[in-house]
Amino acid sequence: MGCNFMEDKEIQSIIESLLFIWGDPLNVKNISEVLDFPPEFIRKTILDLKKQYEAEDRGLQIIEINNSFQLCTNTKHYDYIQKLCTPTQNKGLTQAALEVLAIIAYKQPITRHEVEGIRGVKSDKAISTLLDKELILEKGRLEKTGRPILYGTTETFLKAFGLSCLEDLPAIEDFEKLDFDENEINKTDE
Amino acid sequence: MGCNFMEDKEIQSIIESLLFIWGDPLNVKNISEVLDFPPEFIRKTILDLKKQYEAEDRGLQIIEINNSFQLCTNTKHYDYIQKLCTPTQNKGLTQAALEVLAIIAYKQPITRHEVEGIRGVKSDKAISTLLDKELILEKGRLEKTGRPILYGTTETFLKAFGLSCLEDLPAIEDFEKLDFDENEINKTDE
Amino acid sequence: MTYNVKLETFEGPFDLLYHLIEKAEVDIYNIPIAQITDQYIQYIQDMQKFDLEVTSEFLVMAATLIEIKSKMLLPNKHEEQLAIAIDEIDPRQDLIARLIEYKKYKTAAEEFKKREDVFKKIFYKSQEQLDQYIKYDDIELVEMDLNTLISAFNKLLEKRKNHSKLQAYVDEIQRDEVTIEDKISQIQQYLEIHHAVDFHHLFSDSCSKSEIVVTFLALLELIKLNFLTVQQSRIFDKIIIKKIDSVNGV
Numbered sequence: 001m002g003c004n005f006m007e008d009k010e011i012q013s014i015i016e017s018l019l020f021i022w023g024d025p026l027n028v029k030n031i032s033e034v035l036d037f038p039p040e041f042i043r044k045t046i047l048d049l050k051k052q053y054e055a056e057d058r059g060l061q062i063i064e065i066n067n068s069f070q071l072c073t074n075t076k077h078y079d080y081i082q083k084l085c086t087p088t089q090n091k092g093l094t095q096a097a098l099e100v101l102a103i104i105a106y107k108q109p110i111t112r113h114e115v116e117g118i119r120g121v122k123s124d125k126a127i128s129t130l131l132d133k134e135l136i137l138e139k140g141r142l143e144k145t146g147r148p149i150l151y152g153t154t155e156t157f158l159k160a161f162g163l164s165c166l167e168d169l170p171a172i173e174d175f176e177k178l179d180f181d182e183n184e185i186n187k188t189d190e
Numbered sequence: 191m192g193c194n195f196m197e198d199k200e201i202q203s204i205i206e207s208l209l210f211i212w213g214d215p216l217n218v219k220n221i222s223e224v225l226d227f228p229p230e231f232i233r234k235t236i237l238d239l240k241k242q243y244e245a246e247d248r249g250l251q252i253i254e255i256n257n258s259f260q261l262c263t264n265t266k267h268y269d270y271i272q273k274l275c276t277p278t279q280n281k282g283l284t285q286a287a288l289e290v291l292a293i294i295a296y297k298q299p300i301t302r303h304e305v306e307g308i309r310g311v312k313s314d315k316a317i318s319t320l321l322d323k324e325l326i327l328e329k330g331r332l333e334k335t336g337r338p339i340l341y342g343t344t345e346t347f348l349k350a351f352g353l354s355c356l357e358d359l360p361a362i363e364d365f366e367k368l369d370f371d372e373n374e375i376n377k378t379d380e
Numbered sequence: 381m382t383y384n385v386k387l388e389t390f391e392g393p394f395d396l397l398y399h400l401i402e403k404a405e406v407d408i409y410n411i412p413i414a415q416i417t418d419q420y421i422q423y424i425q426d427m428q429k430f431d432l433e434v435t436s437e438f439l440v441m442a443a444t445l446i447e448i449k450s451k452m453l454l455p456n457k458h459e460e461q462l463a464i465a466i467d468e469i470d471p472r473q474d475l476i477a478r479l480i481e482y483k484k485y486k487t488a489a490e491e492f493k494k495r496e497d498v499f500k501k502i503f504y505k506s507q508e509q510l511d512q513y514i515k516y517d518d519i520e521l522v523e524m525d526l527n528t529l530i531s532a533f534n535k536l537l538e539k540r541k542n543h544s545k546l547q548a549y550v551d552e553i554q555r556d557e558v559t560i561e562d563k564i565s566q567i568q569q570y571l572e573i574h575h576a577v578d579f580h581h582l583f584s585d586s587c588s589k590s591e592i593v594v595t596f597l598a599l600l601e602l603i604k605l606n607f608l609t610v611q612q613s614r615i616f617d618k619i620i621i622k623k624i625d626s627v628n629g630v
Contacts, residue, residue, distance in 0.1 A: 009247070010247075012249070013247055013248055013249040013264065013267070014249060014267045014270050015249065016248060016249025016250055017249035017250065017263040017264055017267040017270065017271060018249075018267075018270065018271065018274050019249075020249065020250055020261075020262075020263055020505075020508070021263055021271050021274070021275070021507075021508045021510070021513070022274070022507060022508075023504065023505050023506050023507035023508065024504075024507055030274065031274075034270050034273045034274045035270065057199070057200075057203055058203055058206060059202070059203040059204060059205065059206025059207035059208075059209075059210065060206055060207065060210055061502075063502070070504065071210070071504075071505070072502045072503060072504045072505075073207040073210060073211055073502060073503045073504075074203065074207055075498060075499070075501040075502055076203075077203070077204050077207040077208075078501035080204050080207065080208060080224055080225065081207055081208065081211055081503055083224045084208055084211070084212065084220065084221075084224050085211060085212075085503075092493070092496055092497070092500065093492075093493075093496065095391055095489065095493075096391050098489035098490075098492050098493055098496075099391060099485055099486060099489040101489070101492060102485045102486075102488035102489040102491075102492055103485045105488075105492075106485070106488065118478075118481055118482055118485060119391065119392055119394065119482065119485075120392040120393045120394040120395075120437055120441065120478075120482065121391060121392030121393070121435070121437045122435075122437070159499070160496060160499060160500070161492060161495045161496060161499055162495055162498060162499040162502075170488075170491060172484055172485075172488060175483075175484045175485075175487035175488050175491070176480065176483075176484055207503075210505055211503050211505055213505055213506065244573070253570070253581060254566070254570075255566075255582075255591075256562075256566075256591065262581060265574070265576065265577065265578050265581070268513075268578070271513050272513045274513075275510040275513035276513070284510070285510070285535065286509070286510065288533075289533065289535070292530070292533035293533070296533075311509050312509070315512065360530060362530070362533060362534075
């Protein structure tokens with residue numbers, strides 16, 4: 001692409017307009033069709049714009065969800081926005097729901113039975129809460145007796161936990177270290 | 191006001207968030223209450239931000255309406271926005287037209303004003319599209335001031351959606367909720 | 381051991397077991413099974429004392445612990461027999477593996493909690509009224525599915541629900557009355573900078589009726605004064621208001 005500086009700035013400006021109008025996550029492919037530039041170039045331009053927002057500590061930020069981008073507010077200004085709009089309070093998930101969600105996120109697609117195997121307790125309530133909140137969804141059935149439902153996470157999940165894609169999940173091995181071994185590990189481990 | 195440069199930048203950033211999330215024109219007075227700074231100062235800060243947007247030729251612009259400010263897109267990018275919003279396959283109806291059609295189908299005969307009350311947005315273009323496509327038609331006039339037109343669905347509508355008669359429309363559970371919202375709008379409208 | 385204030389609640393037997401091991405500050409790979417089993421059973425008894433429902437999962441784990449404990453108390457005769465074929469199988473092995481597996485996700489859940497607290501502070505704006513940007517003459521009607529109609533309707537309901545979340549503050553907003561003169565000078569000022577403006581930008585959705593009328597009268601006045609001109613390339617296209625001198629300039 002022979003794009004000079006001016007062109008880049010203009011494309012950024014157009015993309016900013018498009019993200020604003022669209023409100024919802026907007027796919028790189030759609031933007032690339034509208035602007036008639038290759039998706040990789042569009043993606044790079046958005047990431048530049050995103051960085052620029054961050055560097056300038058703007059009131060808006062750009063988030064990425066599965067190669068789609070969305071304009072939203074800076075988390076820092078939460079208190080002020082709340083003062084203006086008094087949005088409904090999001091209570092957050094219970095420990096049980098968070099555990100189930102973590103298992104599904106790392107082991108998807110997974111059945112309820114397998115989730116319960118790991119947790120050692122029934123988890124139907126937590127699963128139905130997560131389904132209600134659209135954090136998980138049915139991803140099909142396991143081809144064995146009873147054809148149990150397989151669960152996986154949704155884009156809402158990615159958004160709610162600030163992840164661009166599933167690969168962004170912190171490596172599960174990082175959680176294997178055990179707290180009470182910690183001192184020992186830090187000192188003596190290779 | 192002893193506001194140094196850093197504070198100004200931060201206030202600009204917060205205001206940007208507020209304008210973004212509010213969507214409609216936001217009064218300087220409201221912003222000044224949220225931020226606890228005098229209105230004159232807020233006004234000056236917004237005007238600075240506005241100039242900055244213009245200087246950088248951003249995709250967004252700030253417009254002023256009666257001492258209220260609103261964030262909207264740069265008019266220059268209209269063609270791209272139009273390209274994004276017009277369905278490329280040219281088939282079917284847009285979300286807006288479908289919404290209006292659904293409301294008319296379930297609440298006929300109904301005036302444009304009532305449709306707009308339910309949707310919360312202007313719907314004249316969608317209505318004229320539906321008239322063009324002969325999915326709705328004028329069913330008479332309401333006997334009140336202005337004698338507004340009453341709309342209803344056509345046989346083309348029934349055919350297009352594979353219905354033999356209006357009674358075939360599936361029942362919608364949340365219908366009561368919609369009436370409730372409508373009342374609220376009527377109240378705040380006055 | 382007595383719990384004299386309030387019994388801690390646990391998400392399940394692994395959660396409780398993990399808690400006991402952590403509290404005892406012992407190596408998870410070498411759990412003092414007798415000690416932990418006693419504490420575990422003590423806890424279950426306390427639960428019953430406090431009239432808390434002891435679910436079957438807790439009881440199954442108690443049985444497992446007792447079984448492991450008894451296996452470990454067996455004399456070494458058994459071990460000698462097997463020593464040639466395989467290495468000694470620690471009766472605790474399976475339990476430890478499951479405990480470690482559970483612990484991984486428990487820690488991940490804590491991490492999720494932290495992220496949730498940060499990212500719930502983000503707000504998204506609703507989509508603009510896209511129909512104002514659509515070229516309607518390009519749209520052709522073909523066969524449609526009733527489901528699309530119903531889902532449009534449901535989306536509408538959803539949108540209204542979300543919108544009402546942001547409405548709480550609205551009542552307090554008082555818009556100042558504006559005169560035609562104010563409006564004329566506002567439009568003039570705007571056009572001095574921008575030269576052109578989309579007609580719709582002059583009217584916001586939340587404008588009062590009187591403001592719409594005033595804006596319109598101001599526009600008419602400015603046209604009469606030859607300050608601006610109104611252009612529309614075709615029906616439903618955007619209506620552009622331009623300052624006269626900038627029109628001549630082009």
